[in-house]
Amino acid sequence: MLNITTFLDANAYRLSKPVFHCPERNLFYTSSEILSIASGIGQDLLGMGVQKGDRILIYLNNSPEYLCSYFAIWRIGAIAVPANRVYTKFELAYMIENSGATVIITDLDGAEFLKPMLEGHDIDIDICFSGKVEIYISSEIENLKNGPVLPPAFVTSDDLCQIQYTSGTTGKQKGAMLTHGNWMAAISNECDVMGYTESDIYLGIYPMGHVGISWGISALRAGALYIMMERYELEKYLHLIKTHRVTVLSGMPPVIHSLDSCPPGTENKIRTVREIISGGGPLHHEIWKRFYLRYNIPIVNAYGLSETIVIGTGTAIRPPDYAFADKFQSVGHPVCFSEVKIVDENDSAVTLSQGQIGEIALRGPAVAKGYFGYPEETKRAFLEDGWFLTGDVGYLDKDFRLCLTDRKKDMIVMSGWKIYPTEVEETLYRCPIVQEIAVFGMSHPHRGEVPAAVVIWKDACKNPQDEEEKTKILLDFSKEHLAGYKIPRKIITVSDLPRAGGWKLLRRELREKYN
Template identity: 50%
Template sequence: MNIYAEDKPEFTGGLQLPNCTTFIDNNARLTEKQALYFPAKDYGYTYRELFDKVNTWSGILTELGVSKGDRVGIYLPSNPEYVILYFAVWRIGAVAVPMNIVLKPAEIRYLLEDSGAKLLVTNSSGEQNAKKGAMSCPDILPVSYISIDSEEWKISEEKSGKFFRPADCRMDDLCQLQYTSGTTGRQKGAMLTHGNWIAALDTEREVLGLTGDDVFLGIYPMAHVGVSWGISALKAGATWIIIERFDPDEYIGLAERFSATVIAGMPPVIHSLLKMPDGTEKKLSSAKEMISGGGPLHPGVWKEFHSRFGIPIVNAYGLSETIVVGTGTAIIPGDYESADRYRSVGRPVGYSEVKIVSPKDPTAELPADEIGEIALRGPGVAKGYWNMEEETKAVFISDGWFLTGDMGFIDPDGRVSITDRKKDMIVMSGWKIYPTEIEKAMIEHPDIDDIALFGCPDVHRGEIPVAAIVPAKGIVPDVKALEDFAKSRLAGYKVPRRYIIMKELPRVNGWKLLRKELRVQYCNDCDKKERNE
């Protein structure tokens, strides 16, 4: 099958010009099997159809004036079209700016303004928020938005059919701005490149042992860097079953229906499966491994899951800045024959390197078993943060090392364990939450005089955000009203899960907030309440 409709480009003299989407072309030649399937709407695409769709949208984006280096926001639910837009943007050499469909207009506006996006792509479910977010930016940039399921763009899709050869892109050419949290409350755009993605797809395929015979059951939101596991499955020629939201019964039913061999998870998912009735084990019997990441997996939960289901958990460690294990560590099934102690995130994988450094002096490497800051190095590490020179210099240090902000140690066997977080960042169910943003949104409520957000451990979700509130004088706060206020201004995962009413917050000299004191004082109570529930 010849899928090319034009002559090959001129010889480039050996200059590396890779594009991380070329595997789509190769798979379209090799197999007619299903690439993507979306059970919620009962449709999907074969590898050939995926290739055609990517080319179609490459053409539409080009006709809209998007060219190499332009940023394109993607604000869609987690469905096959999100994957197609990723590939189409990358294919023409543009830069994807993924957004979670739960983001509110003000949050969308920030990402558009900071990235300088030329276009925002959405569908009917996100059109109202997308329009508000995009139209609030005209004084800063002339951003446009389109809805891919509008009649206008359905017609454009039907007309388009030209083949688009993947744009020539060097290994360090940008293809994505992955926005991640920051302790200052200002989100940072991690600059991911074609080379980063090529390394990540290669490493994740190796970690999972993926082949064309696999069926991957995916639950990670498309705007999350965890989407790389699904794209790695496509790279291997496997079939990716896409679940938009995790529901235990649906998850188990689809795993059984499609004989899923690799199932995606995170600590809350694993904890939920342990609560399912006897017989669930048989329904998941086709799975050879489960992925976990995005937050700490409690040893008791991990051990109980492995004992009951017999499915090895690939406990992975990485960050948005490293495309998960593009440069990171993981426990792989073979490690279960040795003592993994159900608490480690494993050894370096792929081309990764890891070391523990002094938090006070990142040039000083610490010996085995000594706790310090985890540093990673490898081809999956981002170029830095978009338009943030100082923040980039602070963590992307000399010789290619990246300071993760996580504290941990390496045991004598070379396994990494995470002990704490250097920053105040909260990680709930894989999503990073930074306190300052929530505090800024909540302090606008007239009943709140002062507020501090902090994270408490949670066996189901890793951590939960808890709000300590000092009410305005003479006010008895209505917690339900506060919750509704937060929901109207913040994405759902950022809304505090508990509210604590205080007379005053612990501060040094009346200004520097002591979040640690809040955690020490209240997290045990939260943990007890969670267990009782």
């Protein structure tokens, strides 16, 4: 028996403490109560005719219902297709058609949004719990807390339990096929890396439609308390940390950047935190270093993808690394049972030497089975010997730690010169008038591409200088600190940066907009 939900059974027998908290509704749940609620939802799915292997789309806001729907689907041997509430109708229609979902778990608002869209497509699909959906979206979910437990469906480690759609940073979303075995590896590795204990309190901000929910599920597995934020807001984030004495924080580069910019006294609000997670994109050296020196909180800088359930197969910096070797610029060594290597970007059969920049390849127990419905893409990325070509670019430093450079498709090639946007950003973040910056490739008739930058200026610098003067300051800084070919040829002032789910930088959108 390898059903991933059986960890809830084990914890229900030995723990009576709350392990999940929804502050917006002031709801607490034990492992036993989560198991009963998931069983109730699972029983209804079976009553609708759902069978093992059927795909079920979840379209909800972050909520207890979202979490319990995952467990219900996995419990009966079906396959979860998690969706983010911010997706457009076109993205949702594509996910539904590509996955072949036959049921959607949603709420009343979601049903109203989806129904007109589905009428325009040849899709035979049910809106789950129509007629009694209110039970699952209101506090009446409490009625399921003490219901009978549904036996877990028999599955093997190789059986699918999830189709996780990538963020689409390089084009059309693809659904990574994740298995019960993949999830077991992910939970085990995340518990190991974070050092979770039953006394820990984890604050989760990641959308539940994203694999970042794995950090929260790992906290549940360890018997820690998982506090869920419906949506991230800095002031509410800080309030929850202080009120609940949070010990483990979920974060990402923009969040860490915001904390670094917070006024003096913020240190007291987060003094109970022993570590904070970062992932989803490169964490710039300057921001990482300033944060650590100010707060003395180690950042677990992790590297993984949807296709590897974050660090189910991946790498991570751990707190002990700070004592002797880390230079605030790597994502660490491989986690348990995982391997990493760097290969030639044009020939994956060629393994590169230490220090050489190339495509990052991962191999380990949480690598997905491939992309659902995309055999050719699967063949190109998931090699027969188990290696997964990530599409990310990086190198192994002198201590064999992995250092990220960029997405393979984000690399700029100008007259044969290779320019890595993250490297340029790392340098320009040190310019005193820059708040945030993103570098991307802009097409050029003679050079193919040239580097361009969009900039958010620091507040104190928004009024004193005009655009021309600020641009000159940044260009002078660039000329002093960068090789000539890396200097941005165009600088554009913006008020925000395009990000997937509010965190992963979308250079593709910048290229499309300004090209």
